[in-house]
Each structure stands twice: as C-alpha cells, then as structure tokens.
Amino acid sequence: MKLHDMTELAVRNLREAILRNSLTTLGVAVGVASLVAMLSLGVGLQQLASSRLSKSGLFDSIFVTAKTNLRGPGAGPPATRPASPKARPLDENARSELTKLPDVIEVYPQIRFFTEVRFDGKPFATVVAGMPESSRQSGSFDGMQGGFFSSTNADEAILQTEFAKELNPQTRDLIGKDLVLRYAERQSLASESGAAAQNSGGFSVVPKEKHLRIVGIVETEPASGFGGFGSGRLLIPLTVAETLRAAQVNDLRDVLRGSSPSDKPAYASLSVRVKSPSLVDGTEKKIKDLGFSAFSLLDASKSLRIFFSVFDLLLGIFGSLALAVATLGIVNTLVMAILERRREIGVLKALGAADGDVKQLFFVEAGVMGLAGGVFGVLLGWLIGQSLTFATNIYLKRQELPGVQISSVPWWLIAGAIGFALLVSLIAGLYPASRAAKLNPVDALRYE
Amino acid sequence: MHASASPTDQAATPQGTIQPAIQIDHVSRHYAMGESSIRAVDDVSLAIPTGEFLALLGSSGSGKSTLLNLMAGLDRPTSGAILSGGRNLAELSPLELARYRRNTVGMVFQSFNLLPRMTLEENVELPLRLAEVERSERAGRVREALEHVRLAKRTGHRPSELSGGEQQRTAIARALVNRPKILFADEPTGNLDSATGEAILALLREIQSKMGMTIVMVTHERHLAEKFANRLAVMGDGKLLSTSANASQVSSHVATVAGQ
Numbered sequence: 001m002k003l004h005d006m007t008e009l010a011v012r013n014l015r016e017a018i019l020r021n022s023l024t025t026l027g028v029a030v031g032v033a034s035l036v037a038m039l040s041l042g043v044g045l046q047q048l049a050s051s052r053l054s055k056s057g058l059f060d061s062i063f064v065t066a067k068t069n070l071r072g073p074g075a076g077p078p079a080t081r082p083a084s085p086k087a088r089p090l091d092e093n094a095r096s097e098l099t100k101l102p103d104v105i106e107v108y109p110q111i112r113f114f115t116e117v118r119f120d121g122k123p124f125a126t127v128v129a130g131m132p133e134s135s136r137q138s139g140s141f142d143g144m145q146g147g148f149f150s151s152t153n154a155d156e157a158i159l160q161t162e163f164a165k166e167l168n169p170q171t172r173d174l175i176g177k178d179l180v181l182r183y184a185e186r187q188s189l190a191s192e193s194g195a196a197a198q199n200s201g202g203f204s205v206v207p208k209e210k211h212l213r214i215v216g217i218v219e220t221e222p223a224s225g226f227g228g229f230g231s232g233r234l235l236i237p238l239t240v241a242e243t244l245r246a247a248q249v250n251d252l253r254d255v256l257r258g259s260s261p262s263d264k265p266a267y268a269s270l271s272v273r274v275k276s277p278s279l280v281d282g283t284e285k286k287i288k289d290l291g292f293s294a295f296s297l298l299d300a301s302k303s304l305r306i307f308f309s310v311f312d313l314l315l316g317i318f319g320s321l322a323l324a325v326a327t328l329g330i331v332n333t334l335v336m337a338i339l340e341r342r343r344e345i346g347v348l349k350a351l352g353a354a355d356g357d358v359k360q361l362f363f364v365e366a367g368v369m370g371l372a373g374g375v376f377g378v379l380l381g382w383l384i385g386q387s388l389t390f391a392t393n394i395y396l397k398r399q400e401l402p403g404v405q406i407s408s409v410p411w412w413l414i415a416g417a418i419g420f421a422l423l424v425s426l427i428a429g430l431y432p433a434s435r436a437a438k439l440n441p442v443d444a445l446r447y448e
Numbered sequence: 449m450h451a452s453a454s455p456t457d458q459a460a461t462p463q464g465t466i467q468p469a470i471q472i473d474h475v476s477r478h479y480a481m482g483e484s485s486i487r488a489v490d491d492v493s494l495a496i497p498t499g500e501f502l503a504l505l506g507s508s509g510s511g512k513s514t515l516l517n518l519m520a521g522l523d524r525p526t527s528g529a530i531l532s533g534g535r536n537l538a539e540l541s542p543l544e545l546a547r548y549r550r551n552t553v554g555m556v557f558q559s560f561n562l563l564p565r566m567t568l569e570e571n572v573e574l575p576l577r578l579a580e581v582e583r584s585e586r587a588g589r590v591r592e593a594l595e596h597v598r599l600a601k602r603t604g605h606r607p608s609e610l611s612g613g614e615q616q617r618t619a620i621a622r623a624l625v626n627r628p629k630i631l632f633a634d635e636p637t638g639n640l641d642s643a644t645g646e647a648i649l650a651l652l653r654e655i656q657s658k659m660g661m662t663i664v665m666v667t668h669e670r671h672l673a674e675k676f677a678n679r680l681a682v683m684g685d686g687k688l689l690s691t692s693a694n695a696s697q698v699s700s701h702v703a704t705v706a707g708q
Contacts, residue, residue, distance in 0.1 A: 005577045016565050347561045350522060351575045351622070352550020354543050441522045445557070 010364040031323030032377025037384035038319035042312040044407035129232025130241025146216030163233035334432035346444025355437040362433035370425020374418035469662035475528030490686035503673035506683035554623030558635035569603035613644035
C-alpha cells in the first residue's frame, strides 16, 4: 500500500478510538513537554550564564601586566621568577600597541583607588572604580535605578546600592544630587624638584576635589575584567578616572622598585577585550610575544561549557523518563487496538494485504501518535518554559531585580524532540506491529 | 444426480478440455489439538473448471470452509497441492500468497466483514488501495463495481445504514473491484432472510454469467445450491463425499464458458 493511503487509513483508525488515542498522544506530548521544558531550562540557563559572563568581559578579556609586575595572576611566586632585564613597562605606548593588535576591541586600565566622598557635608570612605564605555552592555546595569553615564567624559557617578544606602536610605532620592570626590592627585616630582627626583621615579600627591552628579544606582559593580582589588562602590567614567591621575596602590610599589623611571604613569594592569572568546587564545599569545604577562579565563569558560553539557544531559535523562512511560502507553494502546481490530486485520489480509502492509499500518499509527505528541509536546514544553520565565520574573521584580529569560527552545531542540518522539513511538510500535502482522487470517476472521 | 466421488472422478472436469481454475490434488489440512490431530480436510482432490459455479455442501464441521480457505490462499494445506494459474499455492511465499488473494481471488463472507467506520464507497475502494491502483483510476472502478451490484446511489452510506442484503451486495462489489478470476463465498446467505439470500445468489449467478467468473460457494442450504450452482460437491468429516453436476444449471455453465 502506498504511504499516503497508509497514512490516511492510519489516521482514520486513530480517529475511531479518538479518546484512547488522544490520551495516548497526550501522554507522549507530556513526555516530550517535560523533556523540552527541562532542556529549554538547561539551554536557557546556559545562554543566560554565557551572555552574562560574555557581557561581563571575563571570557573575551585578557588581563595584561608588565613582566616585572609580580602582582599579576599567572606571574608565579617572586622567588621563582626574577625580573627580566628586557621587561617592558605597561605604559601609554604599550597600551596603544595593544590596541593595534588584530581583533582587539578596546584596551583599558584598571583604575581603582580608596578615597573619601563628601555628601551633604559628611565624609564617607569608599573605593572608586573607572568604568569603560563597554561596561554599559554588561548585564549588571540592566534594571538599574537612573541611567548610565551620559557621555564618556561626563562628571557623573553611579553608586553601588549598599554605598548609596549609607548616603541616604531612600536611594531614589540620590539621583540628580551632587557629591564631592576628594582624592590624591599624583604629580611627578620632575617638574618641581629636578632630575634627581625624576631618576628616582618619585612623585608627590596633591589633594584635589571633583564634583560629580549621581546619575544611577546599581546593585553590584559589573565585573569589568579582573585583577583589581575590592569592589568599586562609586563608579565613574573611565576617561574621567584617567584624567584624575589619582594615586593608586601600585604607584608606591613602582616607586620603591624604581620600575617607573619616567614621569609617565605605568599601568598596574590593562584589560584587553577581543571580539569573541574564541580569539582570546591567539591574542593572548601575541601579547606574550610583545613581552608582557597575559592571563585569561578561557579555561574557566571551557569548564563552564562542560558543566552545562553534563547539566543538560542530566536534565535530558530526567525529561526522557516521562517519555519512556508514554512509550509504554503507545505499546498498550496498539496492543489493545490489535485485540479490538483482530477481525479487521483478517479482512485486510483476506483482501490481499501482505504481512508487511499490516505491520506498516500499525507502524504508521504509532508514528502519527508520536509525531502529533511530539509537535504538541514541543508547544507544551515551550509554554512551560515561558511560564517558568514569567513566574521567575515576577519573583525577580518583587526583589527589584532585572528580568531574565531562563528558558530557550532553539530549533535543534524542536527538531530533536519531535524526531525523538517519532523514533521512540516507532520503536514502541515494533512489537504490536509485528504481532498484528503475524496474525493468522483464518483465526482473525473467526474472531468475534 | 448424485454420485460417489473417487479420486479420479473428482479431478475430472465436466468439460475435460478446459483448463481448471483450481485443481486440488490430495489436499489435507490437519490441526493439532492437544495430543490429538483433527483432520479438517482429509485427502481431497477436486478440479474446478473456469467459469463454473460450484457449491460446497456439508454439515457444520464437515471441512467445507477449511477447504474454501485453502483455495482462497488464506490457509496452507498440511499436504497435497492446490494449483491455480499454474502455481501451487502450497509452495507460494506469504507475499506471493497475499498477491494471489489481492489480484486473483475475491472473497465474500457470511458476516459481510465490511469495515464499519468506512463508507460503502471506501469499503469497496480498499482492495484497490492494497493493490496500489492509482487514485485517479479508483473512482471509476468503484463505481463500476457498485453498478454491478446496483448500489451506485448509496456510496456515502456507512454499513450500519444499510440492510443485510445491501451490505452483502457491498461485500460482493468489494470482492469484484479488483476484477478477480475466482470468487469465493463463505455462506453468503447465512445472515440473510431467504428472499434476500436468493436475491444475492441470483446476483452472483448474474455476475458469473456476465463476467465469466469462477465461483466457489460454501453453503449448507441445499435448495439454494441446487437452484444456482452448476455443480454440487458434498463434504463430510473432511472428505469429499460426492460431486455431481446440477442438471438444471449445467447448460448455463456451458453457455457461459462458450461465451468466453
């Protein structure tokens, strides 16, 4: 019998016992839905984590330090790593050289310093951090109170929530208000005390003030690279932070080591951001070839991917359990159908149906149930995922946190789930189909 | 009119020279039941000439339906040969046997065996689907078969909406639609009142005359067999007890065969 005739006949047969077959199909749909919901959560969470981490700049960033700077990760203990005579300072020249490397989007320094802020005439100690423009894309600024800096060199500040609460428990009221940043500006001694001081690499610090307008309150500081100390409680545009020339922790150490012979400040570290995590490895090598220490979290990213693969696998196994139960439903339904349609099978055989025709008919019936269950199940699974996302977002909103998409149903999951449902149904149909095919037509025709 | 059947007599045909539609040669069909063996058909030999309307008579359990199933390719003999179209059915593969049932023979049953969820038209179309006849050709073939049984106007009805006689006529149309050479009817009047039963047999007789078809009918209603069949074969305890030409119908058979 031709396939379209077979399918037409199978659908007609399925319609005949509509309630039982619908329930069986629903069983398959629930199985597929649980599988899809589980995997969509796995995929969604993986995408969420990957996008957050990717936005954070952890996996597309390379942390660069001068080879003499023993503070950098990966530099090894000082005793085992004598300062190289060829060590290059991580200065402005180095920064522009790194910027010119292929696939590099931006190169920015880690600027962080302890300082004092005056607000409403009261002093508050805090850590100031410079934020590169790219951190705007970081997920940490999603759902923040107020907004991001209006420009790269705006005299504006974003406060970390806990710090904002110290200034005023009603954090919303802070937006639009001014505060005064008091800091120690680093000034080279060369301009004031002559060559001797210049050779020593020393500098003087001058107290300065900067008026900043509060434009936003953010839950946590975005992880803008790594290698810094503490977390920034007061965030300012990186360009503004650089112009402040505020004295940082490493300045004093550099003076003591005499590693900064010029009045040009050397960076403690630079974050090099590349176009995608896959380019990190190659760029890291190039940076090392330039004579700097470089470190990235790519290995951590690989571990993350492995973790999620195992996570997805486990979710898939749990999701498949429901489908396995549904498979038994298909076997049961078809075996019942054989009993009920015994005489019909006899008639078909008497009319010239070969064993293969009967087998295929039951096979197609199982396949149709699997296909319908698969399609419906994917839809149901997607709805479950959306409902979970909706419920999660209600919860997050109550916690005053930004919304997230925790489930994702990519095309491969749709195709895979439907294909899997079809395959499982066909396997479930194997036994009933071959049992139907083996029926003796004379016995089948005698059956009442 | 009645004569005892010796093996040689059984195999002889009334016309002798005409190629038999079916030749049964020392066929037996035994069933195992526990430790004993039941001989449903026991060493039967019989030749059925092309175009003949043969009635197989006998009491319940005489083996007539078993013999019909063997001839229709629904069952296989324990021993012996059943020749049709030059092939021994006992030696055919299951697939070849299915093809034989599909293309060479048609079957009509006592309980009609129409599929209840299908319309009359769809029931008749079923053998064409199995034979993979093109969709475009099917409608014409179904109409033609239904016209033969005078049911062309009730194509959209379901079996439950038809009378017993109409259901049996539908079953006949279904058996005819693949234009078989041999029609097997197992107690076709068993579920019908006598008038309707006679009408059905008259229809079978008409089809036999028009299409030159060989018909083998199992019945226990002797008067109907005598009225419509060309030849009667009587079975008892699995054996063929006698075969006899039906004088009143032999001439019509000769005319049918001559007409071919």
